Amino acid sequence: MSAPAALMPLAGPKPATWPDEMRALVALAAPLVGGNLLQMAIYSVDVLFVAHLGQVAFASATLGVYLYSLFMWALSGMVGAAAALIAAELGRRRHAVREVRRSFRMAMWLCVMAGIPAMLLLWHGEWLFTLARQDPRVAAEGGRFLRVLFVAMVPALVSTVMRQTVAALGKPGYAMLVNGVALGLSLLANWALVFGHLGLPALGLIGSALASVITSIAIMIAYVAILLRDRRIRRYRLLGRWWRSDWERLGELVRLGVPIALTLIFEAGLFGGAGFLMGLIGVTEVAAHAVALNLASFTFQVAMGVGQAATIRVGMAFGAQDREWVARAGWTALVLGTGFMGLTALVMASVPRPFIGIYLDLADPANARAIALAVQFLILAAAFQLFDGAQAVAAGILRGLQDTRVPMLFALASYWIVGFGVAVWLGFGAGWNGVGIWIGLLAGLVVASGALVSRWTMRGRLNLMARTI
Template identity: 50%
Template sequence: MRESHQVHPLRAELAATLRLAGPLALANMLQMAVFAIDVIFVARLGQEALAASSLAVAIVAVLMMGLNGVTGAVAPLIAAEVGRRRNSVREVRRSTRMALWLAVGLGLGAVAISFFGEWIMLATGQEPRIAAISGHFIQVLSLALVPMAIANVLRTFVSALGRPFFATLITALAIGVNALGNYALVFGNLGMPALGLTGSALASTITACVTVLAYALAIGTDRQLRRFHVFGRWWRPEWSRLRQMLALGLPISATLIAEGGLFSGAAFLMGRVGEAELAAHTVALQIAAFAFQVPFGIGQAATIRVGYHYGAGDRAAIGRAGWAAIAIGLAFVGVSALAMLLFPRLFISAYIDVDAPVNAGLVALAMQYLFVAAVFQLTDGVQAIVAGALRGIQDTRVPAIIAIVGYWAAGFATSVVLGLFTPLEGTGVWIGLAVGLTVAAILLLARWHWRERFRLVPETAPSPHAAPIIHAAIA
């Protein structure tokens, strides 16, 4: 669908980004609701179970981020291919096929790593009983890694080709499946055995498998998506495409692991501070992560929108797409930060009973951490969106270095010093998170601002045949 010539280009870009980012952000928030269901059910098992599961999820989350980083390179590749030429069926199919190969191959490697979960926890100084419970939990939960990686590839495929609403609908389905699975397997309802933590892990695995089947069904029944035949000749290798995806994806993976590792590392620091601090950290982080899903979705949309224009060789449109996404993100994070500052107990009450005397200490700690989270909402949102825009122009190596320096040299180091060697303890750990995100946001924003000076954008004029394809892809 051609955009009206009477509409200002920036306004048109804002509208296009919102059309794409809306369903993606909603799908991300629904995905967090899937994870929140696990926390809500596990929290009813007691503080020990919640602490053990949070450590396991911290490891699985880092592994999943690594997988999503490598396979997520399919997003800028598909976007650039669609923007570059009118008929891109073969190129899109090859990219998606190689992403699925990586999802399975690397996913199996991640499963193998998960079996060392208890050893990792003991090596980081966690309490032995918590480490033992968590180690078993992570082994069962690791079964979900491969289907989750496959689902991420298929989600990227449908979104980049103008069907992001499928991601929203399928994630909504996953909420119901996960809730039913937890209800039946954690406490032994519906004639199923009461498996406790193991039941929650099995529910997550079942949910991931159902999600993959739902995406396959959506792709097979949608007229536009079906013509790409992404499951056809799945055994046929495309080695050059695989190498290209690894070249782009490994730095993205390093970036996501650096960020995920920062928060997972914070969980391990909290485990050393105390069990109550770790439980409060888990609740506060769930709330902050839920709010983050909107700027994260905007960043995903920025990758696709910038990628379209990058493939078409339109330098001006590349800039508009990136800045439009940043503007939309800033508007949202301002609102979310204000909500966290004004209504912290309301958000915390979604996870625990804030009026129960036994939870008084946990609630007080969670409110302290949530205050810091509200403060760093701005920089967290900016760094996610700018990183997405840079991926759209296939710039991933330097951003990976920026992430490692910002998150770890600045952020985690601050968390260690303030959390373990000052009276701030848990609050000090969260201040470190804020420092890391802020440093990364400043450096990434500078790189995006000077993208032409760094020669990150094409110097050729845009193709006159590409624009209709770019806009049709999100119509």
């Protein structure tokens, strides 16, 4: 039985022309990009408030967020594999309602099954930081920070599945709405808990972690309300019979999602590893690195949103087994994502100091060295914007084709053999310190983007359209 017309997703019919595809992609990607930017703003709120507590607290929160984000983004990729399955099911138009519900339910199970072990590891954050030879003060404070923040893991993963499912079912705008409200809540919670307003005690660094937990739980509750109340979405009865197992579908999610999770671990691990390498040089280098990376991460949210939309668009075309539609959806996403990142690279390289001033007081002499380092790092970040955008979108396109295993191997080689190797060699062997580490990041992204785009280009010869998990 085909899905009723009222249940068809936003990306529904095949576009007749390239401009039609661009309009469909932008309509899907824009709310996802907006939601991603607001989500990034929520994370940055924590950093901005903690920055006023001193460099040790700032470095502790930065490393704590790195470790939390490494687990969260990787597991989000794994459970987010449901988006590719849902898109393909909608593209096939066969038993869409039942199949969408199966994928969603098992993805929610996977959130809990994978999230709990991650939480246990985060509980031992201080030990991990000490093992990585971080400053003892930073390791201790970062460990305390994570023993509060770890509670947000499962709610954040559950929200990821609900957000991507809602987008695939034609309501991507909810991502902006929910995250917009969550940003306001995060600002209020940080203001009240970090500095002690509204009659609450000043909890400092711990207050920021607690604010993140409150915000994550609120986002999850908001999406549950959407699933229950939206007229189009509630017809899928996504929360019905949540206790019913479906081991076959869970296995499909794991086989498709684990390579995605490992890919994101390799990628995020390179950037997190760069933070740890900075910690071996000094606290000031960590602070400067955090500022530059936060700014670069904002622009990356656009490429990531386009990649998420591309997974849905290409996934639907893959489900329909329409090669022309697959090509049109993939190339449109690559042009849009890399084009935007090229523009942001020009802006970032031209006027870096005003952006750095968002995080650090440019007039304070105590910040002079951190600002100088941040300028250097941000110029290098501008240089790899184009490659970062290309790899993010290309990875999303290939996930739409349910091709995840070889891209995982590309990520391992690109980020950890090339990227990390160059970072260590130039940063410590050649004595280039932080600049050498950032050149390593650039090298990893150049290789990764070239490999992924080449694989997409050769999809016909590699017979990727015939691939299923």
